Amino acid sequence: MNNGKSIFTRYFAICSAVILISFCCLGTVLLLVSSRYFLDEKKSLMLKDARALASYTQEKMLEQPDRWREDVAAEMKTYAIGSNSDYLLCSDDGYVVAATGGEVENIDPELLIKFNGTTTYSYDDLNGELDEVCHITGDSFSANGPRYYVLAYSPKSQQDNYTKNIMEIFMVSAIAVLLVVMFLVYFATLKLTEPITEVAEIAKKLGNGDFSVTLPEYTTKEFNELSIAFNEMAANLKSYDTMRNSFLANVSHELRTPMTSIGGFVDGILDGTIPKSQQNYYMRIISSEVGRLTRLVKSMLNLAKIEAGELEPNKTSFPVTEPILDTLLTFEPRIDEKNIDIRGLDVQRINMYADIDLIHQVMYNLIENAIKFVDKGGYIEFSFEDGEDATSVSIRNSGEGLAEDELPLVFDRFYKTDKSRGIHAQGLGLGLNIARSIVEIHGGKIMVKSLKGEYTEFTFTIPKAEKNEE
Known part of the structure; x- marks a missing residue:
């Protein structure tokens, strides 16, 4: 040491x-x-x-x-x-x-x-x-x-x-002045380094997990700036710690629920509790739960890659409706079940310059979210804007909509607008967070607006190709 x-x-x-x-x-x-x-x-x-x-x-x-x-x-x-x-x-x-x-x-x-x-x-x-x-x-x-x-x-x-007398006078004066100056320097140094000692003590508490500590304001500009930065860091760490705890709790919950169901159904099949006539039904439930676990792990891996900067988009030019149509075909049974009216796809060809696979995932997550919350017999409407610098896609669904205080939270991990109602328990709460991350690594942005009791609309914008990229 x-x-x-x-x-x-x-x-x-x-x-x-x-x-x-x-x-x-x-x-x-x-x-x-x-x-x-x-x-x-x-x-x-x-x-x-x-x-x-x-x-x-x-x-x-x-x-x-x-x-x-x-x-x-x-x-x-x-x-x-x-x-x-x-x-x-x-x-x-x-x-x-x-x-x-x-x-x-x-x-x-x-x-x-x-x-x-x-x-x-x-x-x-x-x-x-x-x-x-x-x-x-x-x-x-x-x-x-x-x-x-x-x-x-x-x-x-x-x-x-003469020189000796001058030097004697100088030495006596110098010693007297030196003692006074050293005394002043000692206390000035003590005062100057006091904030650093205080920062060190607070940092130790912060390192031990106490994120409630803060530094006071200082009269010295540099130390005051350090205090502000340190307090912001402590606040961010506290926020991250809260998010981490919430993340672990949500992941534990999301993993535990399907695993409990899978374990229970498998044990029931093995010990004969579930009759053979119903085994296929429960096997389908097990398959659904395994798919849910697979999606959760895949989503978390994608988030980890995005945050680590390892996910680089392979950009190409493609019709923006192509991933939309592919996704709608995937959800066709659910669309027919809820009798959803699909609108806005009869448009001229509009190209988007992006990674088609990643945009497909964005479309999948947004459309899945729209289908989940659209009212029965309602509609999902697509609209497009082909600007000079960017291409925008909007997906609106009729239905209950979002409260104003929910709008800033919908892109957070594991946030579920329906968690208090207990419906759509299959959702992971990661889809919109992943969609935002993918849009941002393309240099774009995504927004949400809603009118309570009428509709919810998500709009994302992807920049067009630069001349040197074409």
């Missing part, structure tokens, strides 16, 4: 993973952006201050050739405090004239060359003169002879500390 993870666990795990991955990506982006922002802003500020100090120093050197050092050193300290960076002033031979931090005394002159032109940035420790690798930028100027350099530098540890 597969005890896999529940949908709640999967959904919660997926949401949690997405949130965690999102936070990780956000943290990575924040780390890169903050680091780049710090460096760009720091470099821009240091370069701006270095150029301002170079201009200031050059001006002081020219104005006060003998007393400029004290003013420049004080200005450098002011800039250092404002930008949180260190500055130094050196001559082109590398001698450090003034500095705001460290014990820097001399700088390799070759390292100063890069600050002569457009290149104003270096990531270096000045050959070990600085305590650690620094971001260095600067500017140069000429005054009173030699060329001087103003360098601004910021240790990499400052950048690292």
Whole structure:
């Protein structure tokens, strides 16, 4: 048995993973952006201050050739405090004239060359003169002879500390937000999967045969649609279960009645209860009951084939009156017995495109039904319509007719309009259902109308052949 993870666990795990991955990506982006922002802003500020100090120093050197050092050193300290960076002033031979931090005394002159032109940035420790690798930028100027350099530098540890502080703030915030979000996701997931759990429970009850269960309406569109579909399925299953029980009861009854009669008559013949003079009479009854059983089994097999889609009509074109005349000849004794007037067969040739054997069965069932319920001395009238797209056949019989509430039921299996009166006990209640099924597999339709106390009329329509079928 597969005890896999529940949908709640999967959904919660997926949401949690997405949130965690999102936070990780956000943290990575924040780390890169903050680091780049710090460096760009720091470099821009240091370069701006270095150029301002170079201009200031050059001006002081020219104005006060003998007393400029004290003013420049004080200005450098002011800039250092404002930008949180260190500055130094050196001559082109590398001698450090003034500095705001460290014990820097001399700088390799070759390292100063890069600050002569457009290149104003270096990531270096000045050959070990600085305590650690620094971001260095600067500017140069000429005054009173030699060329001087103003360098601004910021240790990499400052950048690292800045990034670390940013990440610490982010982590604390992320953990707090993550806890709140996970709490909300947990209950949201619980709420979202609650209908699925409810559907599973109802499905179990449905599987155990309780077809009265239903699902409530949901506010979520998809779940509400599922609820409607599920309730419709439950209603259909309940209907099918009722039909199945009715089907089994009717089949049992239909099989039991003739079999009981056959068994009783056979036992009577064998044990001598039925005298020899009457044996032929009862043998005919037995033959009739066997025929009834045969028709029942054949009808049920035909229904099974139709429902399974195994009955494919072999369509041909034939005169529509041909199966009618053959069927009427079969029922001639019963027609004469009830003195039935047959009307409407004196028509011009009308062809129907269908399976003649299956249409013959439709005609047989409808005519048998008409003969069964026509009043003595009444009539059975046929009418035909040869349309452009279809051929229609109507069979009307005089007689008691059907009540309005019976009309929707006459095509149901084992439904008998006369079951309360106990007449025509030989009927199976399958004929009209089979007739409808055969008409429908031809792509047609069948209808019934009746006027209580006057007539009942069945009409079925079969589509004509398409050009590619002719």
